[in-house]
Amino acid sequence: MTITIPVPFGEERQRWLDATVARLDPARLQRLLFGLTDIHSPTGATRAASEFMASTLRTIGMDARYLPMNDRSGNVLAERRGSGGGAAVMLYAPIDTHLEGNEDDQPWVGPPGFVDLAPRAQASGDWVYGLGASNPKGMIATLVEVATALIEAEVPLVGDLLVGLADGGMPVNIAARDNAGMSSGVHHLLARGAAADFAIIMKPWNFVYHEEPGMGWFKLRVLGSYGYAGVPRGTPGFRSSILPAARIIPELEQWLIDYADRNMSGVVKPHGWIAGIRSGSVERPSFPSAVTEIFFDVRINPRTSPAEVKAQFARFVADCRARHPDIELEWEMYGSVPGGTTDPDNWIIQSARRGWEAVEGRPHPEPDPLGGQTDGAALRRFGVPTARIGWPWPAAGSPEPVAEGLGGMGATFIPDLMPCARKIAYALIDTLTRTRAELGLTKQ
Structure with missing residues (x-):
């Protein structure tokens, strides 16, 4: 104090x-x-x-x-x-x-x-x-x-x-x-x-x-395959990227909440929020996208480096992959400010x-x-x-x-x-x- x-x-x-x-x-x-x-x-x-x-x-x-x-x-x-x-x-x-x-x-x-x-x-x-x-x-x-x-x-x-x-x-x-x-x-x-x-x-x-605080910007990509609206569900070779993303989003939201509590330091509580979700094209609604991208900003307390936050998120993704072997994930950190x-x-x-x-x-x-x-x-x-x-x-x-x-x-x-x-x-x-x-x- x-x-x-x-x-x-x-x-x-x-x-x-x-x-x-x-x-x-x-x-x-x-x-x-x-x-x-x-x-x-x-x-x-x-x-x-x-x-x-x-x-x-x-x-x-x-x-x-x-x-x-x-x-x-x-x-x-x-x-x-x-x-x-x-x-x-x-x-x-x-x-x-x-x-x-x-x-x-x-x-x-x-x-x-x-x-x-x-x-x-x-x-x-x-x-x-x-x-x-x-x-x-x-x-x-x-x-x-x-x-x-x-x-x-x-x-x-x-x-x-x-x-x-x-x-x-x-x-x-x-x-x-x-x-x-x-x-x-x-x-x-x-x-x-x-x-x-x-x-x-x-x-x-x-x-x-x-x-x-500083801030870290991340993209989390859920991968599937490019599809067509006329394809029946269960067709071999088609994997939605959107439905698995809906399963991952609540887990990411909870990770952000836990991250803020875990990384609180001094007078800084480094909150984070999911900013947006992107998938497909409004001009081509007949073709479900092979990628659904989730992007967010998470804040970084002054005593934690952006590299450490990147490592924390990497552990979250690794845990998601272990618990959801049917979901294919990619990610990147595309912005960071200490x-x-x-x-x-x-x-x-x-x-x-x-x-x-x-x-x-x-x-x-x-x-x-x-x-x-x-x-x-x-x-x-x-x-x-x-x-x-x-x-x-x-x-x-x-x-x-x-x-x-x-x-x-x-x-x-x-x-x-x-x-x-x-x-x-x-x-x-x-x-x-x-x-x-x-x-x-x-x-x-």
Whole structure:
């Protein structure tokens, strides 16, 4: 269990924090969120949104650059330098959305027509809707609002404030767009000047997390023979691939449940879900497929390697083959991203927890086990200690109907974001107004 280590904040920092919080403007945050949500930015095609944000960050007094990765997409890096001798802290968020926002999403995301699935913004009172309006664009707007208030309050920074936004943060792989996804953009960002001592990433759930899982993508194929609808059952040489798959799927589902329990570690519970089943062609329903493919994502805790997870799944398949000698199986691991962790006693984790406790007025509880994967894992693997801090999600009480389940992650109630903004402001002032020696960064 992580314990919050008390460090004096002091009256002067409290005055700076009060001045910053006084300048946090929900209406300004909402305007930025509406404008950004109204710019479509699917994974691998974020140029317009990223250029918009680079321009926005320049208007608030930051030195901001658009960093192209190709002619369709790029990242954003902004900096506000302090007086010198302090830490560089990066506020980070992805900028791409997880859906295409067009007919390619149908029917897989559920019924169309919901406001949170549309790649355009809509507002209703304190609500902003549109694809990605909550995740990631609500996070971007909040981080930028905190940076704006900090600059307007003229807090005398010692360290450097960075804002980093990257494409490819969604757990997808878009082959047609240079294989964008799976943290492809954050690698590009870090290699082009985003040198930070600490990072803060904003993501759903009202806790501070010091670690996040990775992920493993698998395909399990059930083999049969190519058939014909007019063939009687029992005809020699015909083996369905679909009926045996129906026997394997419940066993795979149970394996995923047991895997999560068996591999829980730290604050990570690495859930997994079957994402889809493919077999045959709707244009050729008379011909049953020789292959039925089951594909899924299973999360990986930071202390387990993707290779170990691959070995665990191999044992599951071997056991299935032994118990079902009549079923022919093949499998492959076709995607893997390791998890990432930061020492819970690291300054930025502790500072974020102190900020959380200052705003909430209570000790930070043991967080709910985490299965969500973000670019925070990549930041940590690249040596940037990273705190994940968030807000209650999903938002409740929407006056507009929104899609069931995850939907378009596109319904944001602005007042829900403001406590998180205050927590982040605390951590920034706590960190950026101290010397490297105070933060334990000076090498002996």
